[in-house]
Amino acid sequence: MLAEALEHLVRGIVDNPDDVRVAAKNNRRGETLEVRVHQDDLGRVIGRQGRTARALRTVVSALANGEPVRVDVVDTDRRRA
Numbered sequence: 001m002l003a004e005a006l007e008h009l010v011r012g013i014v015d016n017p018d019d020v021r022v023a024a025k026n027n028r029r030g031e032t033l034e035v036r037v038h039q040d041d042l043g044r045v046i047g048r049q050g051r052t053a054r055a056l057r058t059v060v061s062a063l064a065n066g067e068p069v070r071v072d073v074v075d076t077d078r079r080r081a
Contacts, residue, residue, distance in 0.1 A: 048063065
């Protein structure tokens with residue numbers, strides 16, 4: 001439910017909503033939601049000084065009802081040295 005809600009929120013922000021992917025992974029610390037977007041939309045999802053990403057994390061945490069959840073915005077085009 002959290003992944004679908006986060007995907008809906010992110011699709012409303014970006015210019016390329018068909019490229020939005022949210023993957024849920026469970027680990028011992030709780031659930032992790034990985035957000036992947038088109039490279040051109042990465043700055044839009046993160047926002048100035050991370051404000052948009054922080055707001056998304058706040059909304060998802062409120063929806064989680066106290067369960068530990070982490071939201072990661074993944075940069076898929078990052079070059080490794």
